[in-house]
Amino acid sequence: MSPCWPGRPGSRASTCRARRRRWCSEERGRHARRNSRGPDRSRPGRGVPRHRRPLRAAGARRAGGAGGRRGGRAAAGREGPAPGGAWRRGGLAGPDERHGRLPAARRRRGGAPAAPGLPRSGARPHHAGAGMNAITPGFARADLTCPGGGMPFEEARARVLALAEASLPAETVPLEACCGRIAAAPLQARLDLPRFDQSAMDGYAIAMGAALPGAWLPVAGRTAAGEAPGWLAPATAHRILTGAPLPEGADAVIAQEHVVLREGFIQLAGLPAPGTNLRRRAEDIRAGEVLIHPGTRLDWRHVTLLAAQGVEAVPVRRHPRLVLLSSGRELRGTGQPLAPGQIHDSNTPMLRALLRSWGVAVQSRPAVADEAGAMRDALREAAGKADLVLTTAGISVGDEDHVREALRALGGELAVLKVAMKPGKPLAAGRIGGALFLGLPGNPQAALAGALAFLRPLLARMAGAPAPRPVVSRAGFALRRRPGRAEFLPVRLHSRDGVLEAARTGPDGSGRLSPLLGASGLAFLEAGLQELRPGDALDVLPFGAEGEALA
Structure with a gap:
């Protein structure tokens, strides 16, 4: 063989x-x-490749089990649908239902079967849909979403403002230093204004009951501003200057250009009405009335009024202690050389200047390294000395975004994690220790939109002041858009035919800087708006303080 x-x-x-x-x-x-x-509709599962067949119910047995396949089908028909049928019909079978014998196999290995619908141990979570607003361990509830992804804008804004549960403490500052500060208590008038009846111009004080048209009256006495009030003799005139107290017995002042003066006498060309050219006591302000209410942002007008009342110091809310952090290994400061792939940090200077124009002092530090440990240390240090910690970039779910994980490691809580707005969707807000936290996106226009729509009203709420109101204008452009998200557009405000009109300053793009140069604010488009026509009413969030909206 x-x-x-x-x-x-x-x-x-x-x-x-x-x-x-x-x-x-x-x-x-x-x-x-x-x-x-094609598949045999009369026999489910026949004519379909095995990997595309419907999943078997948990615990279902194959041939050789109790009753075999025929017995199993008969039992299912008698008892009702197999467990997990609803999950299979929706294509959402739990991990333990992918094979009928998986739970038993786990029990043989000594492990308990996982609960239906929960991810397997070690499975990586995905961040689609509600995942960005889902609760993470140690975080506050932030799972309200809208179909477009993210929390509705109005709901997110309400949650952010609710974080400021109490106003900042009060402090007393000199009158000259109160501009831009928020009044912490009602300020009442101490004095009547004017304090006494006084003359409104240079002229002659007379008593109307003793004067006749064309009569000559001797001039007796003279009173200037700052002197004690005099006394008006009967059938005479009293020389008086602007601001001087009215002499006793006088009830009108005739302007000097309306009389003829000759050798100590004046001739009355006509008789004025009683009270002419007089400022009566307390006709402007009465002692005891409230001049300034709490929450008022003080400016030069209030300084003028308080100075007239003799006020030396004013109770105001303490400035918020704000720490600004930015992250990104590609960021370099101004004046530093750039290597390939690096850019200059524009967000930090922009936010610092914007906050300064709002009267807020900012503490900032160099860009934090894109490392979880570095961000954790920076947040811990900032939360220990700030009322509000503000970050830019690093709040999304990229490989180099470590803010969320650092917050969770420090026991922070988030009330908002993603907002249905354009630009600025990855925006977060919550608490870290005793400080509030607001995380803005990294693109310049997105960070600006978050600052105007969330940061500015939050700072006002912390100071006990009302939120800044938008400027109502008329649209000077047309726009069609997909509804579902709020949107912010850079616009320039100008007067046209006596009406404030908003014009666009550049194309879309959250990373573009040139549209901001000619803009005076961001136009706000509501989430449900589908079409904007020229002439439609349009709200604009101005960059500067109130009254500085016009370019």
Whole structure:
């Protein structure tokens, strides 16, 4: 007998390979015929490849189990649908329902089966849909979402403002230093203004009951501003200057250009009405009335009024202690050389200047490294000395975004994690220790939109002041858009035909800087708006303080 060498015709190995080739060919033919026929609707599962068949119910047995396949089907028909049927119909089978014997296999290994619908151990979470607003361990509830992804703008804004539960403490500052500060208490008038009846112009004080048209009256006495009030003798005139107290017995002042003066006498060309050219006591302000209410942002007008009342110091809310952090290994400060792939940090100077124009002092530090430990240390240090921690970039879910994980590691809580707005969707707000936290996106226009729409009203709320109101204008452009998200557009405000009109300053793009140069604010488009026509009413959030909206 000749030996059976491997691969030699007639050998055992050659015969096995031939049989395997024939079996594979037959299997391919069967699959091709089955796929060409399509699935058999009368027999679920038949004519469908195994990997596309509906998943088996948890615990369902194959042939050889109790009752076999026929017994299993009969039991399912008697008892009702198999467990997990609803998940399978929706294509949402739990991990333990992917194979009927998985729970039993886990029990044999000593592990308990996982609860239906929960991810398997070690599975990586995805961030689609509500995931960005889902609760993470140690975080406050932030799972309200809208179909477009993210929390509705109005709901997010309400949650951010609710973080400021109490106003900042009060402090007393000199009158000259109160501009831009928020009044912490009602300020009442101490004095009547004017304090006494006084003359409104240079002229002659007379008593109307003793004067006749064309009569000559002797001039007796003179009173200037700052002197004690005099006394008006009967049938005489009293020389008086602007601001001087009215002499007793006088009830009108005739302007000096309306009389003829000759050798100590004046001739009355006509008789004025009683009270002419007089400032009566307390006709402007009465002692005891409230001049300034709490929450008022003080400016030069209030300084004028308080100075007239003799006020030296004013109770105001303490400035918020705000720490600004930015992150990004690509960021370099102004004046520093740039290597390939690096850019200058524009967000930090922009936010610092913007906050300064709002009267807020800012503490900032160099860009934090894109490392979880560095961000954790920076947040811990900032929260220990700030009322509000503000960050730019690093709040999304990228590989180099570590703000969320650092917050969670420090026991922080988030009330908002993603907002349905354009630009500025990855925006977060919450608490870290005793400080409030607001995380803005990294693109300049997105960071600006978050600052105007969330940061500015939050700072006002912390100071006990009302939120800044938008400027109402008329749209000077047309726009069609997909509804579902609030949107912010850079616009320039100008007066046209006596009406404030908003004009766009550049194309869309959250990373563009040139549209901001000619802009005076951001136009706000509500989430449900689909079309904007020229002439439609349009709200604009101005960059500067109130009254500085016009370019």
